[in-house]
Amino acid sequence: MAPIVTGEAQFAAVPAAVGIISAFGLVFTVPLFAWICCQRKSAKTNKTPPYKFVHMLKGVDIYPEKLNNKKKFGVDEKTELNTKNVTSPTGTKNALHLDLDKRDLNGNFTQPNYKVRSSPDLDIPSPQKCFVEESKELVTPEGLLSNNAPSSTEKTEKKAKLGTLFFSLEYNFEKKAFVVNIKEAHGLSAMDEQSMTSDPYVKMTILPDKKHRVKTRVLRKTLDPTFDETFSFYGILYGQVENLALHFMVLSFDRFSRDDVIGEVLVPLSGIDLSEGRILMNREISKRNVRKAVGRGELLVSLCYQSTTNTLTVVVLKARHVPKAESSELSDPYVKVNLYQGNKRVCKKKTHVKKCSPNPVFNELFVFDIPSEGELKDTKVELLLLDSGRLSRNDVIGQLLLCATAEGTVGEHWREICEHPRRQIAKWHTLSEG
Numbered sequence: 001m002a003p004i005v006t007g008e009a010q011f012a013a014v015p016a017a018v019g020i021i022s023a024f025g026l027v028f029t030v031p032l033f034a035w036i037c038c039q040r041k042s043a044k045t046n047k048t049p050p051y052k053f054v055h056m057l058k059g060v061d062i063y064p065e066k067l068n069n070k071k072k073f074g075v076d077e078k079t080e081l082n083t084k085n086v087t088s089p090t091g092t093k094n095a096l097h098l099d100l101d102k103r104d105l106n107g108n109f110t111q112p113n114y115k116v117r118s119s120p121d122l123d124i125p126s127p128q129k130c131f132v133e134e135s136k137e138l139v140t141p142e143g144l145l146s147n148n149a150p151s152s153t154e155k156t157e158k159k160a161k162l163g164t165l166f167f168s169l170e171y172n173f174e175k176k177a178f179v180v181n182i183k184e185a186h187g188l189s190a191m192d193e194q195s196m197t198s199d200p201y202v203k204m205t206i207l208p209d210k211k212h213r214v215k216t217r218v219l220r221k222t223l224d225p226t227f228d229e230t231f232s233f234y235g236i237l238y239g240q241v242e243n244l245a246l247h248f249m250v251l252s253f254d255r256f257s258r259d260d261v262i263g264e265v266l267v268p269l270s271g272i273d274l275s276e277g278r279i280l281m282n283r284e285i286s287k288r289n290v291r292k293a294v295g296r297g298e299l300l301v302s303l304c305y306q307s308t309t310n311t312l313t314v315v316v317l318k319a320r321h322v323p324k325a326e327s328s329e330l331s332d333p334y335v336k337v338n339l340y341q342g343n344k345r346v347c348k349k350k351t352h353v354k355k356c357s358p359n360p361v362f363n364e365l366f367v368f369d370i371p372s373e374g375e376l377k378d379t380k381v382e383l384l385l386l387d388s389g390r391l392s393r394n395d396v397i398g399q400l401l402l403c404a405t406a407e408g409t410v411g412e413h414w415r416e417i418c419e420h421p422r423r424q425i426a427k428w429h430t431l432s433e434g
Helices: 002-046 077-085 127-138 139-149 152-160 374-378 407-417
Strands: 164-172 177-188 200-207 213-215 224-236 243-251 260-268 279-284 296-304 312-318 331-341 344-350 361-369 379-386 393-403 425-430
Touching: 152 177, 164 243, 177 200, 177 243, 200 224, 200 393, 224 243, 260 279, 296 374, 296 393, 312 379, 331 361, 344 361, 393 407, 407 425
Parallel strands: none
Antiparallel strands: 164 177, 164 279, 177 224, 200 213, 200 243, 243 260, 296 312, 296 425, 312 361, 331 344, 331 379, 379 393
16 A cells, blocks of 8 residues: 555646646746837837838938938939038038929929020910810800700700600401501600600590590610500491591500500591501600680589578589699599688588599588578689599699679579579589689
8 A cells, every 4th residue: 555655746746836836937928028028119119110111201301310321302413412512501411402493293203394484586486375275165165055045946856755655557457357457655744753754655646536545564664665456346337437537545554643645646538558468557645735725614503592591402413514634634624612711621422433424423412500690691602613533633624613602694693592592593603713
């Protein structure tokens, strides 16, 4: 058992020796590392700044005394040698030689401008002056504006050109069908101001009956659409073709409001011979000819005042000559009735919408309560004829205001119901612009 004990004592002494040696090494290593760091810091402070970090101030070096035997900015070798040999009046050498008058803003010496003498008989203009005068004539702002600004005729031509429509006409004698192929359009005007494009499509109507109406598909974001769609109209005899006319309406689809009208093309078919086969045609798209109607339509209204119950009965019977919508489609009219006491609207009602009807018949009755007989003079009945829009706000087609202060037939109608109570009086009234 004795040898085992001595071995354990030897192994226990080894870690103690290692700990002592590492402690002495740490004591000497820390001061050595601190001394090395101080030496590096002092070397950095005494080191000459690099050549590329020398700053210049109008040819003056900020560190002239530290640049030994190195090329200085803006100083030639000859001038550097001369400055070494030049002494000041006091006998000491100049540490810094400044030639600010001979240097430019970058610190470089400027070369003298030598004047060229010529004989007084010869008048030689300087080329630099001529070049400046010519450049002035070429680069004046007025000249740029005059060259770049389009003339008034060019502006009118650009506005007038709405594009060109290409199509073909044909008559099929076997099927007794009139065939129209809408091929393409070029150079359409942009209806979307943000993307400067359009979503065009074409509507075609055969005049004068307007029984045949067709339209192409919508092509997205293009000003040169290619439709290539064929439409066949059966039941039209060949002898009737010359009495017809084709009306093309080019529109741009708008998802959130009414479709924008780009323009229209009207093609009379008189004088066009389709017996030899298909005929290719193209027409310039013109601005839509908006025919302003004399009025905004007419409305037949019946009024009856009940003095016993102090009620006013308004019957909206029908309308006629309702103008078309902006997209040349038939309007979807309805009438909105508003009752005013003074300048305050008391009640509002409306009729049903009549789809695609230029002469709608409503036959709808509305009864309004009036506080007293004396206030009938302050009562006003406003009738608005509107066009129902699916996605956009409803447009006002015409307006009619029935009151005591109205003139013409409207005022006569109001006075008659006041003079003859309990009598139903109906009259036609021309609508004004709303």
